Structures are given as C-alpha cells and as structure tokens.
Amino acid sequence: MHDIRAIRENPAAFDAALASRGLSPMSAGLLALDQDRRARINAAETAQADQNRLSKEAGAAKGRGDEAAFERLRAEVSEKKDTIARMQAEAAALDAELTDRLMEIPNAPLPEVPVGQDESDNVELRRWGTPRNFDFTPLEHYEIPGAVPGLDFTTAAKLSGARFVVLKGAVARLHRALGQFMLDMHITRHGLTETWAPVLVLEEMMRGTGQLPKFGEDSYQTREGWWLIPTSEVTLTNTVHGDLVDQASLPRRMTAHSQCFRSEAGSAGRDTAGMLRQHQFEKVEMVSITDAESGQAEHARMTRCAEDVLEALELPYRTMVLCTGDMGFSARITHDLEVWLPGQNTYREISSVSYCGDFQARRMNARYRPSAGGKPEFVHTLNGSGLAVGRTLIAVLENGQQADGSVTLPAVLHPYLGGATTLTAEGALA
Template identity: 70%
Template sequence: MHDIRAIRENPAAFDAALARRGDAAMSSSLLALDEARRAKILAAETAQAEQNKASKEVGAAKGRGDEDEFQRLRALVSEKKAEIARMQEEAKALDAQLTDALARIANLPADDVPDGADEEDNVEIHRWGNPRNFDVAPKEHFDIAGVAASMDFETAAKTSGSRFVMLKGAVARIHRALAQFMVDTHVDQNGLLEVNSPVLVRDDAMYGTDKLPKFGEDSYRTEDGMWLVPTSEVPLTYSVAGDVLDEAALPIRMTAHTLCFRSEAGSAGRDTAGMLRQHQFEKVEMVSITHPDGSEDEQKRMLDCAQGILEALEIPYRTVVLCTGDMGFGARRTYDIEAWLPGQNTYREISSVSTTGDFQARRMNARFKPADGGKPQFVHTLNGSGLAVGRCLIAVLENGQQADGSVKLPTALAPYLGGKTVLTADGALA
C-alpha cells in the first residue's frame, strides 16, 4: 500500500518509479480523488461547526421567547445534521475508492533494481558449482529409471486432474527428507523460529500480504470464503498485523514448511510435463519482520540462507536480481536463485527472496515502537523460499542421476534417509 502523503509531496517521483515497472502514471487520478475526499471532510467539519453554533443558539432563542428564531434555528440544526451525514458518506465512499486504487498499484522498485521488460533483462550476480559432464544425455526427472515408477502422474490426474502428482516409496521419502533438512538447517544454523502455520486464511490476511484484491484468480477459495495459501508467507507475515511491536523484538525471523496452492492461471501450456509447475506443492518459507534500517542487510542474510541449502545439497545454481519488469507486485527488490537442471539443460527458479519495504506493513498496520519513545513506525517485511521442496527434489534427482538409471543422493540427506545415499535403478534406497 502506498502512502498518499508521499505521493502528494512528490507526484513526479511516484510516476517515474511506476514508469520503471512499465506502468502508467497514476498520481493525477490519485490526487484528484484525494482532493475530493479532503474537500468533503472539510465541508463536513464546517457544517458540524455551524450545527454546533446553531444548537447553542436554539436554547437562547427559546429562553427569550423568540419563537420565529427558535423554529428557524431548529430547522437549521436539522438541515446541517442531514448535510453532515451526506458529506460524511460521500467522504467515506471517496476514501474507499482511493484505498482501493492505492491497493492495486504495485510497489515501487528500489533505486538499484535494474530496468528491464522481462526475465531476459534480469542480471546475474552470483554463480556456484559447475554442472556435471554426463557420459550420456541426462534425462528429465520423470524419465529417470529409478524415479519413474514412484512419480505417478496418471493416478493423480484420475483423482485431481492435471498438474498434480503422487509421489511413492523412496521418492516420497526423499521429498520428505528434503523438507526436514531445510527446516532443521534454518532452525539450527540460521536461527529462524519454526512455525506450524495454517494453510487456510481469511480475506484480510490475503489482502494484508498484497495477494488481494488484484490477484485473487491466482489462488483457490473455499465455498465459505477462506483461501488456500499460495505460500506460508501469508500467515507468517500477517501474524504481526495490527501489532505495535517493541523495537527490541526486531528482527522476527520465522520459517514454516507447508502445502501451498496456486491455480497457475497464467501458465497454460507451460511446464506441463513433470512436477515443475503444480497446483499443490510444498515449500519451506522464510519470513522476516525488521526495523527499516535493517531490511537491506536482512535480505542479503536471507539470500545466504537459501543459497546455503543448495550448496549443502551440492546443486549448482546461479542468482539473479530481477529487473523492474519481472518483479512481483509487492516487491521492492527480488533475488531469484535458479538451480541447474541438466534434464532441461538450463537453470530454473527454485527460490525468490524479496523485500517489500513497508508496502505490506501499511496494508496490515504492522508497526513498532521506537526505543527512544518516538511515534510508532511501520516495520519492513521480507519473504523468501528456503526452498521450494518439489523443485529441489527435481534438482537432486537430475543432478545425481547415473547412466544405469540410479541416482546418487547428497550426503547431507543421509541422516534423514537412514544412512542411505543412493536411489537404485529399481526405485529403492541403498
């Protein structure tokens, strides 16, 4: 959510920042709504003062026996009362229009975010690991012999339709081990608080984390009006909604492993093979609530946490900073981590780490009280995948595949797999 006061102070800068995202100028229409709203409020306040004055004079007219003046003043009080009610309703309607308009405008990019139109303009800033040289052409995850029988798309389609999968046996266990490894690493090494969060949330939680009103079609809604979370960013971030936190409590760092649900409304025809893009998937999410002065460093810390997971799993990756045209709606800056998938011979996104500044905090009124006793300020919120479990499974399987159809598994997973380090060609752990 944008601060209308900041737009009033520098409308040209606001429009220039929107233009970097490829969005049209909005300040004129917003300020016109704001001016009309403020004019109605002022008119209502003026009418209220006139009503108060007339109310005081009614008694005086009655006391001196001036019936005509008494009746005139009574009629004026009644007229002003109706006028005030009408103008307050009009001001309320204009305020709702302004709030809705502000809620539909994307966050402004940070100054250091590169300009660009789409993913082709993203800028690589880091690369780790060297892709393997395979003796034979590497296969995609679902075609690896040791995987194929345990990655059942046909049965999932029978029960749920396209973009679902049933993982079975050893592959299901590897998937579970990955999630456990991620959570343990974030808790034990990275100092995050583990949270077991709901996957059903109310409208307010989706709105507060900028998923509504503009992107409702991207998520699933139940018949009684609840939403299935697109990521646990929603309940974790919204957990501080309406709070005034002590400055000493910041930063708050959380992680959760949950099911996530997305309609993939804009991805028809994309990534239809395999389990890269699913309606239901699992993710280990990281969320930080910080002091504004600490949010820049916090984003870098979160990025290191996510990259560390891939390095521990021995998966080559690269990190890019998203350009203005490829960033998500609520982000000021986003780093994408892309894992190397030899079956596709390319890097694919496995984590996004974003800072929203105070964009979400304004929507959900999340503030902190400065230690010096000053006026409460909005916190900054950040979120990042640490990591997408299904995509990490794909990366582990494809990078570890062997010519005989088996898969060499990362050493870091052995404690979670009973010491086993190989998925055999017939789909067993050894």
C-alpha cells in the same frame, strides 16, 4: 499499498517508479480523487463547527424564552446535521475508492533494481558450483529409472486432473527428508522460529500480502469463503496484521513447511511435463518482520540463508536480481536463486527472496513503537523460499543421476534417510 501523502509530496517520483514497471502515470487521477475526498472531509468539519455554534445559540435562545429564534436555529441545526451526514458518506465512498485504486498498484522498485521488461533483462549477481560433466545424456527427473516408480502422474491425473503427482516409496521419503532438512537448517543454523499455521485464510489476509484484489485468479477459494494459501508468506506475514509491536521485538524471523496451492492461471502450456509446475506443492518459507532501518540488510541475510541450503545440498546455482518488469507485485527488490537442471540444460528458479518495505504493512496496518520514542511506524516485511521442496527434489534427482539409472544422494540427507546414500535404478533406497 502506497502512501497517498508521499504521492502528494512527489508525484513525479511516483509516476517514474510506475514507468520503470511499464505502467502509465497515475498520480494525477489519484490526487484528484484525494482532493475531492479531502474537500468532503473539510466541508463536513466546517458544517460540524457551524452545527456546534448553532446549537449553542439555540440553547441561549431557549434560555431567554425566544421561541421563534429557538425554532429557527433548531431547523438550521437539523439542516447542518443532514449536510454533515451527506459529506461524511461522500468522503467515505471516495476514501474507499482511493483505497481500492491504491490496492491495485504495484510497489515501487528500489533505485538499484535494473529496469527491464521481462526475465531476459534480469541481472546475474553471482554463481556457485560447477555443473557436472556427464558422460551420458542426462535425463529429466521424470525419465530417470530410479525415480520413475515413485512419480505417479497417471494416478494423480485420475484423482485430481493435470498438474498433480502422487509420490511413492523412496521418492516420497526423499521428498519428506528434503523438507525436514531445510526446516532443521533454518532453525538451528539460521536462527528462524519454526511455525505451523493454517493453509486456509480469510480474504483480509490475502489482501494484506497483495494476492488480492488483483491476483485472485491465481489462487483457490473455498465455497465457505476461505482462501487456500499460495505460500506461507500469507500466514507468516499476517501474524502481525493489525498489531502494534515494540521495536525491541524485531526482527521476527520465521519459517514454515506447508502445502501451497496455485491455480497457475497465467501459465497455460508451460512446464506441463513432470512436477516442475503444479497446483499443489510444498515449500519451506522464510518471513522476516523488521524495522524501517534493517530491511535491506535483512534481504541480504535471507538470500544467504536460501543459498546456504543449496550449497549444503551441493546443487550448482546462480543468484539473479530481477528487473522491474519481472518483479512481483509487492516487492521493492527480488533475488531469484536458479538451480542447475542438467535434464533441461539450464538454470530454473528454486527460490525467490523479496524485500517489500512497508508496502504490505500498510495493507495490514502493522506497526511498531520506535525504541527511541516518537510516532509508531510501519514494519518492513520480507519473504523468501527456503526452498521449494518439489523443485529441490527435481534438482537432487537430475544432478545426482548416474548412467545405470540410479541417483547418488547428497551427504547431508543421509541421516534423514536411515543412512541410505543412493536411490537405486529400481527405485529403492540403499
């Protein structure tokens, strides 16, 4: 959420940031609402001072036995009390309206973020690995003979409808191994703290990270009012919701492997074949809580953690910086990692790593005490996929596929698969 004081100080910069995201200026309307709110607060404070003065005068009148003056002053005190209550109620209503409007405005991009409208304006930062030259036409993951027995879309559709999958046998084990490998790598190599947290959260937690109020249709809500998390970003980031922590305890680096749930409300007709875009999936998430000075360096570090996983799996990828029009609601800057999928002959997103500044912290009221003293400051938050497990499974299957329908598996996974090195054409590990 934006700081209304910063908008007061530089409305032109605020509107320019919105313009870079393709939005119309909003500062004038917000500042008018803020001015009305502050006028009610000032009126209430003035009336309170008058009430205090009149109360003292009434006490003095009563003390000297002047009943007429006492009754007149008491009536004025009562009138001031009503005025105070009315002004406070109006100020509270205007404050709630201002907060609601600020809650629906996306974060301001960093100056270095490229201005653009959509993914075609994203900028490539670097590439790693060389896509393999096949001596046959590579298949998509759901067509590879060795994978077909373990990808049951028919049963999943019977159970849950479209955009679900039942994983079986060797493919299910490979999927589990990938998640375990990612967790182990982040814990032992990258220094993140493993965390297990609920997948059902309160509405306030979804507001804290920016999924609500604007993007409610993208997530699922239970009849009882809980929300199913779209990613562990929600739970991990909100671990500091409402907290005041010491700067010395930062950064807090966490990772979690969880089920994730997305309605994919805005993606009708996209990637309906296979398991590239599903309503239920697994992800290993990374979240960092930092101080104000460390955020951008932490973003580079987190991006490198995700890249490290792809390199260990020997999967070619490219790192992109998203343009202003393609960046997420809460982000100030986002790096997308796109893995090479030979079955589609293109790169596809497998990780999104975002630095949010204090945008989420303001929504959560999460602050830290500076070690050098002074007023508490809002923490800065970051989140990133490390990685999406299902999409990594797709990449492993497609990049390792062989002409005979088998799949050669990355060496780092062999210990997680009982020493198996191959998914055979018949769908077994060998």
